[in-house]
Amino acid sequence: GIQVEQSPPDLILQEGANSTLRCNFSDSVNNLQWFHQNPWGQLINLFYIPSGTKQNGRLSATTVATERYSLLYISSSQTTDSGVYFCAVERRAAGNKLTFGGGTRVLVKP
Amino acid sequence: DxxxxxxxxxxxxxxxxxxxxxxVQDMDHENMFWYRQDPGLGLRLIYFSYDVKMKEKGDIPEGYSVSREKKERFSLILESASTNQxxxxxxxxxxxxxxxxxFGQGTRLTVV
Incomplete structure (x- = not known):
């Protein structure tokens, strides 16, 4: 099956800093999503981004499908950005199910 | 929403x-999924369903079954709960x- 790798596994930031999270995938995909898992365990949708660039406030994401990677940018980080960030890919040939990366655990210190 | x-x-x-x-979902979605999440193992797919009464095994279906009698509802069943669940x-x-x-808000299940 498809492999999804995220880096770095852990990230410690000072409040106000910028950061980039990376997601590599091993095969072509139809869709890619970024999620933030909050402290209570719920996965919150950040971006649906099979290709191109999108921005939502201090967060933005870019997917280069031909090179099989996606980047999530966090600018001016805040303590509320702490948590685990997951990317997940979907292949129609695999029945529309999502395959998740291992996640990046982010801690933003005040 | x-x-x-x-x-x-x-x-x-x-x-x-x-x-x-x-x-239960309120968006008339065709596809529904059950995952489990464990430290160090990430999110793993147990079962999914792409239509009423249809189901397919995911990566770790052993010890589980599912039911989808109505489009909006997808149930996960642990036939005989064990501590490793x-x-x-x-x-x-x-x-x-x-x-x-x-995704839903998650259910933290403890089997004792």
Missing amino acids: VKVTQSSRYLVKRTGEKVFLEC TSMYLCASSGAGIPGAF
């Missing part, structure tokens, strides 16, 4: 009990309309 609701946030069950985890269970749905998959 898409809403996916799981019946319980926390659940404690005894070994050998039959356990039902319920998930202590985990966080996450339900999701996807389909036509708003793109992407949407």
Whole structure:
């Protein structure tokens, strides 16, 4: 099956800093999503981004499908950005199910 | 807004009990999924369904079954709960309309 790798596994930031999270995938995909898992365990949708660039406030994401990677940018980080960030890919040939990366655990210190 | 609701946030069950985890979505989505999340192992797909009464095994179906009698509801069943099924269970749905998959709040199940 498809492999999804995220880096770095852990990230410690000072409040106000910028950061980039990376997601590599091993095969072509139809869709890619970024999620933030909050402290209570719920996965919150950040971006649906099979290709191109999108921005939502201090967060933005870019997917280069031909090179099989996606980047999530966090600018001016805040303590509320702490948590685990997951990317997940979907292949129609695999029945529309999502395959998740291992996640990046982010801690933003005040 | 898409809403996916799981019946319980926390659940404690005894070994050998039959356990039902319920998930309801309000977006008329065709696809529904059950994942479990464990430290160091990430999110793993247990079962998914792409239509009423249809189901397919995911990566770790052993010890579980599912039921989808109505489009909006997808149930995960632990036939005889065991301690190694202590985990966080996450339900999701996807389909036509708003793109992407949407998750419920999760159920933290402890089997004692």
